[in-house]
Amino acid sequence: MPRATASTVDHVARLAHLSLTDDERLLFARQLEEVLAYAEAIQKLDTADVPPMSHAAAKDAFREDVVQEGLPRERALEAAPDAQDGLFRVPRIL
Amino acid sequence: MGGLYELSASEIRKRVAARDLSAEEVTRAHLDRIAEVEPRVDAFLTVLGERALEKAQKLDRGLKAGAQAPALAGVPVAVKDVLDLEGLPTTCGSRILEGYRPPFTATALLRLEAQGAILVGKTNMDEFAMGSSTENSGYKKTRNPWDSSRVPGGSSGGSAAAVAAGLAPLALGSDTGGSIRQPAALCGVYGLKPTYGRVSRYGLVAFASSLDQIGPFARTVEDLALAATVLFGHDPKDATSAQAPVPDLMKELPRGAAGLRIGVPWDFLREGVTEGTLAAFRAALQALQGAGARLVDASLPHLPHAIATYYIVATAEASSNLARYDGVRYGRRERKPGLRAMYGETRDHGFGPEVKRRILLGTFVLSSGYYDAYYLRAQKVRTLIARDFEAAFGSCDVIATPTTPGPAFRIGEKADDPLQMYLADIFTVPANLAGIPGLSMPCGLVGGLPVGLQLLGRAFDEATLVRLAAAFEAATDHHRARPPL
Numbered sequence: 001m002p003r004a005t006a007s008t009v010d011h012v013a014r015l016a017h018l019s020l021t022d023d024e025r026l027l028f029a030r031q032l033e034e035v036l037a038y039a040e041a042i043q044k045l046d047t048a049d050v051p052p053m054s055h056a057a058a059k060d061a062f063r064e065d066v067v068q069e070g071l072p073r074e075r076a077l078e079a080a081p082d083a084q085d086g087l088f089r090v091p092r093i094l
Numbered sequence: 095m096g097g098l099y100e101l102s103a104s105e106i107r108k109r110v111a112a113r114d115l116s117a118e119e120v121t122r123a124h125l126d127r128i129a130e131v132e133p134r135v136d137a138f139l140t141v142l143g144e145r146a147l148e149k150a151q152k153l154d155r156g157l158k159a160g161a162q163a164p165a166l167a168g169v170p171v172a173v174k175d176v177l178d179l180e181g182l183p184t185t186c187g188s189r190i191l192e193g194y195r196p197p198f199t200a201t202a203l204l205r206l207e208a209q210g211a212i213l214v215g216k217t218n219m220d221e222f223a224m225g226s227s228t229e230n231s232g233y234k235k236t237r238n239p240w241d242s243s244r245v246p247g248g249s250s251g252g253s254a255a256a257v258a259a260g261l262a263p264l265a266l267g268s269d270t271g272g273s274i275r276q277p278a279a280l281c282g283v284y285g286l287k288p289t290y291g292r293v294s295r296y297g298l299v300a301f302a303s304s305l306d307q308i309g310p311f312a313r314t315v316e317d318l319a320l321a322a323t324v325l326f327g328h329d330p331k332d333a334t335s336a337q338a339p340v341p342d343l344m345k346e347l348p349r350g351a352a353g354l355r356i357g358v359p360w361d362f363l364r365e366g367v368t369e370g371t372l373a374a375f376r377a378a379l380q381a382l383q384g385a386g387a388r389l390v391d392a393s394l395p396h397l398p399h400a401i402a403t404y405y406i407v408a409t410a411e412a413s414s415n416l417a418r419y420d421g422v423r424y425g426r427r428e429r430k431p432g433l434r435a436m437y438g439e440t441r442d443h444g445f446g447p448e449v450k451r452r453i454l455l456g457t458f459v460l461s462s463g464y465y466d467a468y469y470l471r472a473q474k475v476r477t478l479i480a481r482d483f484e485a486a487f488g489s490c491d492v493i494a495t496p497t498t499p500g501p502a503f504r505i506g507e508k509a510d511d512p513l514q515m516y517l518a519d520i521f522t523v524p525a526n527l528a529g530i531p532g533l534s535m536p537c538g539l540v541g542g543l544p545v546g547l548q549l550l551g552r553a554f555d556e557a558t559l560v561r562l563a564a565a566f567e568a569a570t571d572h573h574r575a576r577p578p579l
Contacts, residue, residue, distance in 0.1 A: 009454060016413060016457040017420065018450060019438030027447075028454055034513050035455060036468075039402040042475050043467065052473030053480060055304035056290040056529020056553075061333040075197040081427035088422050093433045 004032035098123035099260040103169040103317040106263065107210075110168035113157060117150035117168030121212050124170040128214065128261050131579055136236045137246075137256040139175045140183055141215040146170070150212050165324055167210035172256040172265040175216040176223055177203055177308070178297040186299045187221040187249075189232040190444025191425045200297025201329045202266060202308050209324045214262050217252025221446045222416065223273055223301045225249050226515050227508065230448040235505060238281060239577035240543050244502040247277030250311070254281040257311045258577055264321050265311040270301050271404050272497075272522025274309045275534035279497035279546025282536045282575055284318045284563070285311050289554045290529035291336030294329030302411035303334075305404075305526040314573060315535070315564045319343035322556060341557040351385040351565035354558065357392025357490030366520065368500035370540030375496045378537040378547045378566065382494070385565045390490050394482040397524055399475050404523040405516055406459050406472035412449075413456030419444060451512060480528040487552050492562055495521045497534040497546030525550050533559040536572040544575065 006029045013020050020028070073086055082089040098120055101109075109115040125143050132138060150168060157163060178184050178196035185191045203213065220230035228236045228251025236251045238244040239259040246255040250267025254277035257265045267274040269287035278285025286309045293308040300306060310321035326340045358379065363372070383389055421427035421440035428439035445453070459468035486493060499518055508515045525532040530553050537547035547566070551559045567573050 004458065008458070012454050012457045012461060015461060016453050017417075017434070017437040017441055018445075018453065019435070019442045020450070021442070024442075024447075024450070028451055031451060031512050032455055032458065035405060035516070036458075038513055039406060039468070039472075042399050042402045042406075042471055045396075045399065045471075045475060045478070047471060047474035047478070050474040050477050052470055053477040054473060055334070056480070056527075057334045057336070061335075063330070071197060076423075078197060079194055079424035081421055081425070090422055091431060091433050091436050 003036045004029050097127070099127040101263065102314050103166065103263040103312065104320055106169050107163065107165065107167050110157070111163030115168070117153045117212060118147060120168045121146050121150040121170060121214070124214055124262060131259050131261060134237065134242060134579065135239055135255050135259050135261070136234050137172070137217055137252040137259065137261055138215040139185060139218050139233055139252070142182070142213055146212050146214045149207070153210050164208070164210040165320065166206060169211050169264060170214045170262040171206055171211045172215055172217050172253055172262040173203060173213055174219050174250045174253045174265070174267045176219060176268050176299045177266060178299070179203055179213065179216070184216070184299070185233065186223070187219040187231040187233065188444065188446070188449070189426065190419045190441070194424050196297070198297060201294035201331060202325055203297065205324055217250070217256055217265065219252055220249035221449050222299070222412070223249040223268055223270055224412070224448050224452055226272070226276055226518055228252060229505065229509055230446055232446050238502045239579055240282065241502065243504055244543070245280070245505050247280035247502060249273040251277045253311050254278050254283055254285065257281070257283045257313060259579055263313060264317060266308060267311060268298060268306055268308050269526065270305045271408060271526050272519045274311065275497050275522050275532055275546065275548060276519065278311055278534045280502040280544065282544030282577065283311050283313055284315060284536070285309065285534045286318055286322055286556070287525060287532045288322065288326065288556055289336070289531045291334055291338070292531070292554070292556070293325045294332040294335045296329055296331035300415040302408040303415060304411060305408055315560060315567045316347055319347060319560045336554070338554045343557060343560045346557045346561040347564040349561045351382055351387040351562055354387045354492060354562055355390050355490040356382060356387050357390050357486055357493045359392045359394045359397065359493065359495065362394055362397045363495060366499050367496055371496050371498070371500050371545045374538035374540060374545050375547065379494065381569045382562070382566055385569045387562065387565070392486045392490055392493050394486055396475065396478040396482050400479055400524045400527060401516055401520055403472045403475045403479065404519070404527060405455070406468050407476060407527070409452040409456030410460050410469050411456070413453045413460065416449065416453055448512070476527050479524055483524070483528045483530060491558050493550040495548045495550070497521060497548040501540045501543035501545050521548055529553060531556045531559055533563055535563050535566065536575065538572050539575060
């Protein structure tokens with residue numbers, strides 16, 4: 001059963017905020033299908049009592065909740081494609 | 095070769111400390127070498143010529159005034175363009191970050207500069223470190239110094255090629271699934287992926303946060319250990335950085351291999367390794383035995399699932415990490431009316447095909463209806479792989495494999511077949527999944543091209559890897575081979 005069709009790619013591309021061209025949609029559908037078909041093998045493993053591993057860090061790191069100096073606002077805005085009045089500027093959404 | 099660019103980092107440091115050589119002379123020699131060879135290698139995205147000379151002159155003035163020579167005094171270092179250096183371009187090999195100048199510097203680079211290292215340039219890489227050939231760079235293709243028709247490996251291909259070509263004795267890379275070890279093997283140099291948490295990632299552009307780790311490239315074990323010693327250590331700015339004590343790796347160099355048990359997962363190696371690479375691997379094992387190590391069989395039954403597991407976990411994390419490139423805070427923006435159109439067009443134009451492929455795959459495996467079957471399942475298999483290593487290290491100290499199934503492939507050879515490209519990472523991805531350290535070292539030439547021996551160790555036991563690598567280096571001449579540039 002195919003997992004990744006062009007419409008799957010459309011759905012996922014929308015979630016990921018990618019505007020794909022028609023050529024990209026077809027190419028990625030084929031390539032994703034190949035990779036997912038390969039990955040199918042892990043479905044056969046018995047993982048019933050196996051806990052998921054999210055990272056390999058020795059332990060979680062905690063610190064005191066103390067206010068520290070951050071990046072000054074002007075510096076944080078320096079690399080922005082568009083900024084105004086100390087804020088990031090984006091296209092109108094209303 | 096024949097010049098200052100041939101010197102190892104430790105030789106440079108010794109001579110600069112003795113004031114027999116100035117940091118400026120060393121830096122100029124490497125910048126000259128870059129000017130001469132770079133057109134044939136294309137290892138760099140930015141050469142920091144002026145800045146490097148200024149830093150070298152400043153160091154020389156300090157030494158002249160009687161300052162102690164630090165651990166990397168006057169040593170040129172090439173840095174993968176995935177690490178931030180304040181006020182200077184950091185592209186990550188991506189057009190979406192073209193022109194971006196970070197407002198801070200990575201801890202790894204601060205540590206190098208605090209020890210007198212001279213950063214000579216930012217090296218080429220697969221876009222966002224996604225790839226095994228450096229062909230996915232949005233800027234240029236780096237050539238393998240051993241054969242200009244072949245890839246240097248990736249994703250840290252520029253750093254590996256720079257060290258192999260004598261453009262710097264040391265370089266930094268990042269390794270998420272083999273991106274230090276694989277290019278090190280294909281370019282005939284040493285590469286170390288430290289234990290997860292060993293090196294601070296503050297200022298490293300994130301690809302897959304549960305897997306990424308920074309590490310060094312070098313042409314000798316001693317240099318690799320020297321760089322690692324400077325890089326290792328806790329950093330409060332990186333919550334995943336470990337508190338573990340940092341070993342004196344230099345002390346490991348003369349200890350020899352006697353008494354060490356090397357596990358070899360033969361079941362896993364029988365398929366997919368090219369004949370020449372397997373022969374070089376067998377000869378390397380013999381040399382290690384000759385040096386006093388003992389070979390044992392290692393069983394790692396879940397390793398055949400490592401590639402599938404890795405490409406689910408890594409892409410899932412990447413799809414989340416790369417959500418930040420939205421044309422709002424930094425980087426490229428496509429001017430489109432409406433927020434969604436701006437996001438979509440910015441990302442479609444800014445990212446290359448491999449990055450889009452991985453974002454799509456990662457978004458898919460995390461999406462409603464598929465999360466349990468793919469992402470959660472992969473996380474569980476990751477546990478099984480980590481357990482395999484834990485069990486195997488009960489009866490051996492180090493696990494040895496070839497670093498890659500074969501030597502460097504031709505530019506373009508695998509570019510249209512992502513799955514084939516992924517499958518070549520089979521020996522390197524398990525270490526990232528388990529969080530353990532891995533070291534790749536030159537172990538011979540196959541058809542005139544270098545191949546690597548990979549040593550994997552217990553978490554936080556880089557010391558034993560360095561010890562065994564030094565014993566191998568002392569017993570063989572593979573590390574002396576130089577590309578015909």
